[in-house]
Amino acid sequence: MIVGGNIPDFRALADQLAAYAVQIFAEYGLRDPDLVVSGTGRSIEDFLAQVLGDYATGKIKHNSSKGELISLLGKALKRDVHDTLVRKRSHLREENRDVTPAPSDDGTGTEKAIDGLPHPGPSVDTLFDEQEYKDRVRAALSAEPALVDLADTAFELNIEKRQEQADVLGISPEELDNRKKKLRRRLIEYGFAAQKQ
């Protein structure tokens, strides 16, 4: 018997978290055709099964007074993706230390693998760099200035609240929600269209 709180619909959670995982991949420019964090072998399915499995077996506990279940699981999923990226960086550095003479930063923004060749994709330092992150998002939205303006309320003005963002843009909060929806779609289309090319 499931005690306390609402009974979750795991199918709906899986769909929403899968879309959120795809959004995270697009935000960080992870463009492996198999939806895998390259160099780690962990895919979107792995992240999703991990977070849902942890919740289903009680490793992640939800307290409804502290917010929605989907928010809690989304945070856990994002933390897992980030941890995987950080582990990947440590692993590559370890390999480099063992085999090649200190190729840590050659200014190309790429990490080097065990054979000394550039590892595919940007380095983790680049992925977690604030300016790089903003540039990636702006590039995805460049065709639609209204969406860039929305992103800049956070990037340039440090405004995080929905009502304040709507006020600055001179639109209603509902219109802001619509633009955010469009923004998520553009980011994913941009990220995954580039992947297919």
Add this chain to the structure above:
Amino acid sequence: MNKKPSIEDRRSRLNKLSEAVFGGPEEISRDEARELLRSAGIDADTIADAVYARLYKQAQEYWMAQKPLPPLLKKAIEDLRPPTASPRNEKEMATQAKARIERVVEQSRHPHAWMQSTTSEFRPSAYRGKKKLSKKDESALDEIAKRLNDKLKGPQGS
């Protein structure tokens, strides 16, 4: 000289920016989620099936250790159970039969769309008017039968 922020600090800053710009997962409705997955060329059902298979494997560990299944894991397996999985009881068999009949009725309403969605091997016109199947048709049917059998041998119900 400015000290470079730690990875933790940078992660937390990017999380804040992401939340402010894109919102959290609670802002993505199920319909929007499916649409976003489609636009990335991902089939939501395929992902759900893969997650089901992993959770089913976790459940097997409980069964093998003769431990009771956590209620949420049981619910997860029920919710994510693919419609193609073998029925576990009469109720499920009835549900699947109903879903199948509904699909057939739907296909009969839109035969053109159905013909386009099936592979050439499955099109009845490929065999119409032929007294005997050609070797090519026979091997295509064998291949389809093998694929279906493999699918049926996949993750089974509890």
